[in-house]
Amino acid sequence: NAGVTQTPKFRVLKTGQSMTLLCAQDMNHEYMYWYRQDPGMGLRLIHYSVGEGTTAKGEVPDGYNVSRLKKQNFLLGLESAAPSQTSVYFCASSYPGGYGYTFGSGTRLTVV
Amino acid sequence: SQQGEEDPQALSIQEGENATMNCSYKTSINNLQWYRQNSGRGLVHLILIRSNEREKHSGRLRVTLDTSKKSSSLLITASRAADTASYFCATTPLETSGSRLTFGEGTQLTVNP
Numbered sequence: 001n002a003g004v005t006q007t008p009k010f011r012v013l014k015t016g017q018s019m020t021l022l023c024a025q026d027m028n029h030e031y032m033y034w035y036r037q038d039p040g041m042g043l044r045l046i047h048y049s050v051g052e053g054t055t056a057k058g059e060v061p062d063g064y065n066v067s068r069l070k071k072q073n074f075l076l077g078l079e080s081a082a083p084s085q086t087s088v089y090f091c092a093s094s095y096p097g098g099y100g101y102t103f104g105s106g107t108r109l110t111v112v
Numbered sequence: 113s114q115q116g117e118e119d120p121q122a123l124s125i126q127e128g129e130n131a132t133m134n135c136s137y138k139t140s141i142n143n144l145q146w147y148r149q150n151s152g153r154g155l156v157h158l159i160l161i162r163s164n165e166r167e168k169h170s171g172r173l174r175v176t177l178d179t180s181k182k183s184s185s186l187l188i189t190a191s192r193a194a195d196t197a198s199y200f201c202a203t204t205p206l207e208t209s210g211s212r213l214t215f216g217e218g219t220q221l222t223v224n225p
Binding site for chain 2: 035040041043045048058090092094095096101102103104105106
């Protein structure tokens with residue numbers, strides 16, 4: 001059972017570069033999410049999606065864009081990376097109501 | 113701002129002792145969940161308690177929920193060194209669409225052998 005798979009697991013970017021983080025889930029979950037976790041803190045929601053073709057802003061959306069073209073995939077894009085975006089990024093998926101929440105193993109991103 | 117706040121921020125106990133962590137939140141919730149995170153790893157779901165439930169058990173875990181006080185506690189009984197991790201509570205607020213989880217900052221539990 002793969003669950004939620006994130007790629008890549010590690011990445012170093014230079015300031016101003018762009019990249020896309022990929023999240024894939026095989027549990028047929030309707031809802032998908034991108035969170036970031038900074039040192040010593042809990043997770044904060046960046047963007048989320050309640051279904052294919054839909055996206056919405058979370059708590060800290062600035063500097064990020066997302067797309068949900070297929071139900072099983074949720075992409076997080078950084079158009080122009082900044083050092084403040086150095087963080088660990090977690091993707092998750094769930095059923096409506098917050099049940100069955102499953103997290104990926106995370107992507108550690110460093111922006112220099 | 114964080115919806116949930118865990119207390120204490122750090123807890124150090126001896127193997128075999130019980131560990132209690134508390135969580136407070138601000139808004140009405142649909143459910144509250146507890147997660148464990150080992151250093152440098154992802155989050156592992158431990159237990160979910162619905163807003164109409166007061167107590168729930170899973171193995172060595174016991175979770176209570178007091179919606180009148182907007183608080184929850186996680187009790188780990190007979191702790192083991194392998195329980196060393198950060199523990200987070202997370203809530204799904206009633207008024208939030210998309211079942212977003214709002215996390216606290218976590219409790220770092222250290223269980224000494």
